[in-house]
Amino acid sequence: MKVQKGEIVAARKYSENLYKLEIFSPYICKNARPAQFVNVRCAGFESNDPLLRRPFCIYEIDKKFNVFSILFIVKGKGTAYMANLEKGEILDFVGPLGNGFNIPENKNKFLLLGGGIGVAPLCLIAQNLIENNKTVHFVAGFKDETFYVWERDLIKILRDYRIFSENGAFGEKGLPSEYIYNSLDTFKEYQFLVCGPLEMLKNIQSILRGRKINALALMEEKMACGIGTCMGCVLRIKNKNGDIQYKKICTDGPVFDLMEVCFD
Ligand SMILES: Cc1cc2nc3c(=O)[nH]c(=O)nc-3n(C[C@H](O)[C@H](O)[C@H](O)COP(=O)(O)OP(=O)(O)OC[C@H]3O[C@@H](n4cnc5c(N)ncnc54)[C@H](O)[C@@H]3O)c2cc1C
Ligand code: FES
Numbered sequence: 001m002k003v004q005k006g007e008i009v010a011a012r013k014y015s016e017n018l019y020k021l022e023i024f025s026p027y028i029c030k031n032a033r034p035a036q037f038v039n040v041r042c043a044g045f046e047s048n049d050p051l052l053r054r055p056f057c058i059y060e061i062d063k064k065f066n067v068f069s070i071l072f073i074v075k076g077k078g079t080a081y082m083a084n085l086e087k088g089e090i091l092d093f094v095g096p097l098g099n100g101f102n103i104p105e106n107k108n109k110f111l112l113l114g115g116g117i118g119v120a121p122l123c124l125i126a127q128n129l130i131e132n133n134k135t136v137h138f139v140a141g142f143k144d145e146t147f148y149v150w151e152r153d154l155i156k157i158l159r160d161y162r163i164f165s166e167n168g169a170f171g172e173k174g175l176p177s178e179y180i181y182n183s184l185d186t187f188k189e190y191q192f193l194v195c196g197p198l199e200m201l202k203n204i205q206s207i208l209r210g211r212k213i214n215a216l217a218l219m220e221e222k223m224a225c226g227i228g229t230c231m232g233c234v235l236r237i238k239n240k241n242g243d244i245q246y247k248k249i250c251t252d253g254p255v256f257d258l259m260e261v262c263f264d
Contacts (some may be wrong), residue, residue: 001027001095001096001097001227002027002094003092003093003094004025004027004028004091004092004093004094004095005091005092005093006023006024006025006028006083006090006091007024007087007088007089007090007091007221008021008022008023008024008087008089008090008091009022009023009024009065009067009087010022010087011085011087012085012130013083014071014146014147014148014149014150015145015146015147015148015149016146017073017074017084017146018072018073018074018099018146018149018150019071019072019074019082020059020069020070020071020072021069021070021072021082021085021091022060022067022068022069023067023068023069023070023091023093024065024066024067025066025067025068025128026066028058028061028068028095028096028123029061029062029063029066029067029068030063031067031096031098031172031255032058032061032095032096033100033101033128034058034100034101034121034124034125034127034128035057035098035099035100035101035121035124035125035254035255036057036058036095036096036097036099036100036214037055037056037057037058037095037096037097037098037121037226037254038055038056038058038070038072038093038094038095039053039054039055039093039094039095039097039223039226040053040054040055040056040078040082040092040093041053041091041092041093042054042078042079042081042082043057043081044081045152046149049077050077050233051076052079052224053093053226054079054082055097055154055220055223055250056070056072056120057071057120057124057218058070058095058096058121059071059120059121059123059124060085060123060124060127060153061124062233068177070082070120071089071117071119071120071123071150071153072120073116073117073146081257094174094226094249097226097227097250098249098250098251098253098254099122099251099252099253099254099255101125101128101193101216101255103129103132103134104122104214107134107191107214107246108134108135108253109134109135109136109137109187109189109190109191109231110134110136110137110190110191110192110193111136111137111139111180111187111190111191111192111193112125112126112136112137112138112139112190112193112194113139113140113141113176113193113194113195113196113200113204113210114138114139114140114141114195114196115140115141115142115176115194115195115196115197115200116141116142116143116196116197118143118194118195118196118197118200118218119140119147119150119154119195119196120195121195121218121254122138122193122218123153123154123157123192124197126138126157126158127157130157130158132249134159135160135249136158137160137161137162137187137190137202138154138158138160138161138162139161139162139163139164139176139179139180140154140161140162140163140164140171140176141163141164141165141166141175141176141177141196141200142163142164142165142166142171143165143166143167144165144166144167144169144170145165145169145170147170148170149164151170162176162179162180164176164193164242177200177203177204177207179205180207181207182251184207184211184213187213188211188212188213190213190225191214191215191216192204192208192213192214192215192216192258193215193216193218194215194216194217194218194258195217195218198263201217201219201258201261202263205258205259205261205263208258209259215257215259216255216257216258217255217256217257217258217259217261218253218254218255218257218263219235219249219253219254219255219256220254221233221234221235221249221251222248223249225250226250227250227251228248228250228251231248233248233249233250234246234247234248234249235247235248235249235252235253235254235256235261235262236261236262237257237260237262238260239260240260244262
């Protein structure tokens with residue numbers, strides 16, 4: 001992990017609030033693994049506002065051109081700054097951070113479920129799984145059509161996917177959790193990997209409780225340091241013996257056993 005400055009080679013607006021930045025960085029392209037993230041400085045050269053860096057998953061890696069990308073939703077000051085960056089400008093970031101995703105041994109079929117911007121880290125994982133000859137079924141759920149253009153990125157990786165939106169404006173109308181619930185028999189041999197809003201993760205945890213399905217979750221929390229020193233990103237975990245442990249999402253995660261995460 002190191003502090004780096006990378007040139008933005010493309011800045012794309014996908015919809016009103018959704019943006020993609022493509023950044024030249026041989027270091028990230030060589031060293032980063034799926035599920036890792038970068039901590040981005042979101043202030044101009046002469047400003048310290050906001051002071052804290054903002055974490056973003058690595059969305060894509062193009063090793064041929066040494067370019068990686070970030071897909072992000074505008075939430076507040078930091079992401080508004082990033083949305084205004086243009087091709088040719090320099091992004092200051094630290095990374096790769098967190099632990100990468102290791103493909104579980106003896107698993108050949110994977111169900112990836114992303115809610116909203118939770119699809120971002122799953123795309124690089126999907127690509128990695130496909131490169132390792134695994135079967136991947138991707139399920140994505142959104143509120144509306146904000147992610148409409150994103151489907152073009154997904155199609156480049158795989159064709160076996162289902163998209164749902166709450167208002168029916170993009171993909172099928174409905175919730176991905178309902179689809180999962182109704183298809184449990186089909187997916188009983190799949191390794192699940194989920195990332196998205198807490199409500200969705202909680203829902204999937206309760207659907208899978210008591211069933212012999214392995215599920216991993218990519219967890220997110222507001223972060224200050226991103227390197228394990230501030231304790232800002234602590235997550236409560238209840239292991240199989242019922243013992244409670246506190247884990248840091250930035251250095252112990254972001255990948256955890258979904259069934260061990262305490263949401264209350
Ligand atoms: C490991 C990790 C990876 C992430 N990857 C992505 C990604 O790939 N794409 C993306 O769009 N976002 C991602 N996020 C969330 C992103 O970091 C926040 O949206 C961003 O920091 C908001 O900064 P801001 O200054 O624009 O908003 P702020 O002014 O800091 O906050 C605006 C609003 O966003 C909420 N918010 C802030 N941080 C988070 C957070 N970590 N999770 C949920 N809500 C938050 C605040 O509660 C507030 O309501 C990730 C977060 C983590 C921890
Ligand atoms: S963000 Fe500081 S300990 Fe995780």
